[in-house]
Every structure is written in C-alpha cells, then in structure tokens.
Amino acid sequence: MALRTDTAGGAGRHLGIFTCTLIVVGQIVGTGIFATPASILFSVGSVGASLLLWVLGFFISFSGLFIWLELGTMFPRSGGEKVYLEAVYTRPKGLATVVFASNAIFLLFTSSGCLVNSILIAAGRDPGIWAIRGIAVGVMIFTTLLHGLTPRLGIYLMNLLSLFKVFILVFIVVTGWVVLAGGTRVKNPHANFHNAFAGSSHSGNDYATAILKVIFTYNGWSGVNFVMNEVKTPVRTLKIAGPLGLGITSLLYIFANIAYFSAATKEEILESGVTVASLFFKNVFGTEAQKALSAFIALREIAKSGIPLPFGNRFWASNWPTGKAPLPGLIIHLVPSVIVILAPPTKVAYPFILNVQVYPYQIINFFVVVGLFYLRWKKPHANRPFKVWLPLALFFLLACAFLIVQPLIPPANHVGDTPPLPYYLYCLVGIGVLLFGVAYWAVWRIVLPRVFGYELVPRKEVLKDGTYVTLFSAQKVE
Numbered sequence: 001m002a003l004r005t006d007t008a009g010g011a012g013r014h015l016g017i018f019t020c021t022l023i024v025v026g027q028i029v030g031t032g033i034f035a036t037p038a039s040i041l042f043s044v045g046s047v048g049a050s051l052l053l054w055v056l057g058f059f060i061s062f063s064g065l066f067i068w069l070e071l072g073t074m075f076p077r078s079g080g081e082k083v084y085l086e087a088v089y090t091r092p093k094g095l096a097t098v099v100f101a102s103n104a105i106f107l108l109f110t111s112s113g114c115l116v117n118s119i120l121i122a123a124g125r126d127p128g129i130w131a132i133r134g135i136a137v138g139v140m141i142f143t144t145l146l147h148g149l150t151p152r153l154g155i156y157l158m159n160l161l162s163l164f165k166v167f168i169l170v171f172i173v174v175t176g177w178v179v180l181a182g183g184t185r186v187k188n189p190h191a192n193f194h195n196a197f198a199g200s201s202h203s204g205n206d207y208a209t210a211i212l213k214v215i216f217t218y219n220g221w222s223g224v225n226f227v228m229n230e231v232k233t234p235v236r237t238l239k240i241a242g243p244l245g246l247g248i249t250s251l252l253y254i255f256a257n258i259a260y261f262s263a264a265t266k267e268e269i270l271e272s273g274v275t276v277a278s279l280f281f282k283n284v285f286g287t288e289a290q291k292a293l294s295a296f297i298a299l300r301e302i303a304k305s306g307i308p309l310p311f312g313n314r315f316w317a318s319n320w321p322t323g324k325a326p327l328p329g330l331i332i333h334l335v336p337s338v339i340v341i342l343a344p345p346t347k348v349a350y351p352f353i354l355n356v357q358v359y360p361y362q363i364i365n366f367f368v369v370v371g372l373f374y375l376r377w378k379k380p381h382a383n384r385p386f387k388v389w390l391p392l393a394l395f396f397l398l399a400c401a402f403l404i405v406q407p408l409i410p411p412a413n414h415v416g417d418t419p420p421l422p423y424y425l426y427c428l429v430g431i432g433v434l435l436f437g438v439a440y441w442a443v444w445r446i447v448l449p450r451v452f453g454y455e456l457v458p459r460k461e462v463l464k465d466g467t468y469v470t471l472f473s474a475q476k477v478e
Contacts, residue, residue: 015224015227015230015231015232015237016232016237017236017237017240017241020224020231020237020238020241020242020245021240021241021244021245021248022245023223023224023227023241023245024220024221024223024224024241024242024244024245024246024249025166025245025248025249026166026220026223027219027220027221027223028217028218028219028220028221028223028245028246028249029165029166029169029220029249029252030165030217030220032213032216032217032219032354033169033217033252033253033256033277034276034277034278035276035277035350036213036214036216036217036354037050037257037260037269037276038269038270038272038276039210039213039350039351039354039417040053040210040213040214041266041269041270042270042417043201043206043207043209043210043213043417044200044201044206044207044210045199045200045201045206046196046197046198046199046200046201047192047193047196047197047261047266048196048197048200049197049200049201049207050210050257050261051196051254051257051258051261053207053210053211053214054214054253054254054257055254056211056214057211057214057215057217057218058218058246058250058253058254059395060211060215060218060395060396060399061215061218061221061246061250062221062243062246062250062392063388063392063393063395063396063399064221064222064365064396065221065222065242065243065246066386066388066389066392066393067368067369067372067388067392067393067396068080068221068222068225068242069238069239069242069386069388070372070384070386070387070388071083071084071225071368071371071372072222072224072225072228072234072238073234073235073238073239073384073385073386074087074375074382074383074384074385075087076228076231076234076235076238077228077229078225078226078227078228078229078230079225079226079228080222080225080226081100081222081364081365081368082096082097082100082101084368084371084372085097085100085364085367085368085371087371087375088367088370088371088374088375089367089371092441092445093445094441094444094445095438095441095445098437098438098440098441098444099434099437099438099441100364100437101437102433102434102436102437102440103360103361103364103430103433103434103437106433106436107356107357107360107430107433166252169252169256170252172256172259172260172277172280173252173255173256173259175259175280175284176255176256176258176259176260176262176263177255177259179259179262179263179284180258180262184263184284185283185284186262186263186283186284189262189263190262191265192261192262192265192266193261193262201412202412203411203412203413204402204406204409205406205407205409205410205411205412205416205423206411206412207406208402208403208406208407209355209407209411209416209417209423211399211403212354212355212358212359212362212403212407213351213354213355213358215358215362215403216354216357216358217253218246218249218250218253219358221242221245221246222242224237224238224241224242225238235385235386238386239385239386259280260276260277260279260280263279263280263283263284264276264279264280264283268283351417351418352418352421352425352426355407355417355418355426356426356429356430359403359404359407359426359427359430360430360431360433360434362400362403362404363400363404363430363431363434365396365400366397366400366401366404369393369396369397369400370397372388372393373393376390407423407424407426407427408424408427410423411423444456449474449477452474453476453477454474454475454476454477455474455475455477456472456473456474456475457472457473457474457475458472459472459473
C-alpha cells in the first residue's frame with residue numbers, strides 16, 4: 001500500500017530512456033559551465049589544477065550516480081534523497097524528512113549573481129549595486145509567476161532553451177578545437193598549456209572550495225531519481241539514462257574548459273568574474289557575439305528557476321491557483337532567493353550562493369552513503385536490481401567528508417573567495433539551516449505535543465490529480 005500511494009498521481013509512467021537522458025543532460029547543463037571556471041581558477045591558481053578538478057568532479061559525480069542507481073532501483077519512487085533518508089533513518093520519526101526539507105526550502109535558490117551579470121553584459125551597461133539587485137529580484141518574481149501561472153509557457157521556454165544551451169556548449173567545444181588549430185583571431189591559443197601548473201595553490205581549503213563549485217556545475221545527475229513515479233520501466237531506464245547523460249555532459253564540460261583556456265589568457269579569465277563564456281565569445285567572435293551569449297544565459301536562468309517543496313500539506317502540495325503548477329511551492333522558493341540576492345555584497349554573491357548551496361548537500365550525501373552501507377549490512381538479501389561497487393561508494397563517502405571538513409580550515413590567503421565575508425560563513429549558514437530543521441522537528445514533534453497534551457496521528461489524503469499527501473491530526477491524549 002505504501003509504495004502504491006507514494007507512486008500515485010501525476011501523469012503516470014510515461015518517461016522513456018531518451019527523455020530521461022535529456023532530463024539528466026538538461027538538469028546538469030546550466031549557467032555553471034558558462035560561469036564557474038573563472039572562480040575555480042581563482043581558487044586553485046593554475047590552469048592545470050583547474051582542468052584536473054573538472055576530471056575529479058566527473059569521478060565524484062559518477063560515483064554518486066552509481067550509489068543513487070542502487071538506491072533508486074531499490075526504492076523506485078519520486079523524491080531522491082528524501083526517499084533514501086526516510087528509508088534508513090526511520091527514528092526519530094520524521095526527522096530526516098524535516099531536515100531535508102529545511103535545506104530544500106532555504107537553500108535551493110538560483111544563480112542570480114550570474115544572471116544579473118549576464119543581463120548587464122547583454123545590455124552593455126554598468127549600473128550601481130542596487131540596480132543590479134533590483135534586476136535580480138524582478139527576474140525572480142517574474143520567474144515565479146511565469147511557472148506558477150502559465151506553466152505551459154514556462155515549460156516550453158525551458159525546453160527550448162535547454163536544447164539551445166546544449167547547442168551553445170557543443171558550439172563552444174568545436175570552436176575551441178578550431179582555436180587550438182590556429183584558425184581564429186586568437187594569437188597564441190596554446191599559451192595557457194605551457195607550464196600549466198604554475199601558481200597552483202597548496203591549500204586544501206582552496207581545492208575544497210573549488211571542488212564544491214565543480215560539483216555544483218555537475219549537479220543534476222540524480223535528476224531522474226526525483227521523478228521516478230513518471231518513468232517507464234524505472235530500473236532499466238535509470239541504469240541507462242543516468243550514466244549516458246552524465247558521460248555526455250562530462251565530455252562537453254572538460255572540452256569546454258579547454259576551449260576557454262585556449263581563447264583567453266589566465267589574467268583575462270580571472271578578471272572576467274563569472275562571465276568566462278562571454279569572454280570566450282568576445283575574444284573569438286567580437287563584442288556583439290559576447291552580448292548575444294550573455295542574453296541567452298540570462299534567459300536560460302529565467303526559464304529554469306523554481307523548485308517546489310519535496311513534501312507538504314494540502315496547500316503547499318497543491319497546484320493552486322491554476323491546477324497545473326505548484327505556485328505555493330514556488331513562492332516558498334522565491335523568498336530565500338530574494339534574501340540571498342540582497343544580503344551578501346554584490347561582487348561575491350555568486351560564489352557565496354554556490355558555496356552555501358552545495359556545502360550542506362555534502363552533509364546530506366554523506367548520510368545517504370552511510371545509509372547505503374547500513375542497508376547492505378542490515379538487509380543483505382533485499383531486492384537490488386543494481387549494486388554499486390563498494391570502493392566507489394567509499395570513494396564518494398571520503399570525498400563528502402573532505403568537502404565537509406576542509407572548508408572549515410583556513411585557506412592560504414586567510415580570506416577565501418568571498419571577501420569581506422569570512423571564508424567559513426557559507427559553512428556556518430549551511431550547517432545552521434540543517435540545525436534549524438532539527439529544531440523545527442523537535443518543536444513540532446516533541447515540545448508542542450507535550451505542552452498541550454496531544455499526539456500527532458498521520459493520515460493519507462488524495463489530491464485532485466491522484467497524488468497522495470500525508471497530513472497530521474492532533475488528537476488529545478487522555
């Protein structure tokens with residue numbers, strides 16, 4: 001009964017291998033590959049180290065993908081990490097769900113810093129700080145209303161731009177080969193590859209911060225796990241679509257970085273801020289091409305924004321007011337996005353957003369992998385259509401541990417990549433959000449019931465589209 005209700009509702013199982021592969025590619029390829037290389041280069045200090053981190057990021061992501069394949073085929077229903085945490089950490093009841101939701105609600109905001117820079121480059125303007133923030137907030141509100149009130153238009157625009165972004169990425173890769181062959185206006189395309197490791201950082205914090213950004217850019221390889229209720233033959237589809245989508249994207253990413261470094265000097269890339277793809281187009285094709293690319297990046301970020309809550313009551317799980325899109329969940333997503341746009345200094349907003357978004361997810365991933373080992377030990381004979389090679393799981397676990405601990409250790413420059421903000425601030429914010437989830441759970445499940453003398457009794461309720469939601473009723477304790 002539990003599996004049937006958890007997988008009920010929506011449009012039914014209609015997604016095949018081709019569509020799911022596109023979902024993985026579309027989820028992974030975002031503005032990160034067009035923006036983060038400059039920030040990664042700033043952290044590690046050399047072109048060679050930057051390229052190696054992109055390869056390392058692929059191996060970390062691939063290891064994670066195979067772990068999620070095992071868990072996703074064991075529990076073939078939508079929800080991703082939420083489902084796997086709930087399956088392992090059943091006590092205290094509801095704690096895993098609330099902590100995961102706390103992270104999803106407060107920290108799954110969009111890359112607004114990159115978005116704003118892209119809009120300004122496309123317009124050829126350099127306004128003040130509050131004009132930049134105003135544009136970002138306006139775009140976030142427009143995005144929320146677009147997806148919440150006109151979902152068909154939002155999905156159409158997202159799909160169209162998803163295909164176009166892959167085309168742009170392939171175009172950058174092919175153009176990079178032409179640049180390396182000496183067929184463009186770039187004078188010395190091999191300069192960055194001579195003595196490529198000169199200036200490499202020796203600080204673990206620098207590498208941890210850079211890897212977090214690489215992982216952010218690869219983020220999306222588990223996209224199919226979140227829509228498993230809609231996947232045809234979910235076990236077979238997940239085993240094919242995930243590795244295929246991640247493999248295609250990883251090759252494009254590595255070659256795109258080589259293209260960037262072939263078209264611009266190290267100094268130009270560092271000065272470009274978060275718009276290294278725009279710099280590539282400017283150096284190879286001229287200023288007008290740079291503006292066109294920046295406009296596309298801005299449109300892409302507008303189209304893809306908006307993530308609904310992973311769980312909730314009638315209202316938050318509903319598709320109010322149109323019946324076709326979760327506007328309440330999108331509004332919850334909007335609030336922290338606006339706060340993070342307005343709070344940090346504008347120049348460091350983008351790297352701070354990336355860091356604070358990815359860091360707590362490493363803690364969640366750590367507990368997911370611990371849960372995998374627990375299930376292997378506690379339920380060795382459970383149905384596992386796919387089994388990850390344990391050394392890969394251990395490698396991913398150690399990578400998560402490194403990315404959790406190392407950012408707390410002072411970097412070589414003692415300021416990190418988000419001055420004047422302390423280098424450890426994003427760690428504290430991420431941990432604080434998870435602890436807020438613990439505190440919220442404690443008040444909801446323990447403190448209030450004891451103070452007012454009631455107990456929470458769960459029940460299932462069906463929405464109009466057939467989706468089951470869990471609701472709690474307070475019953476007086478005699």
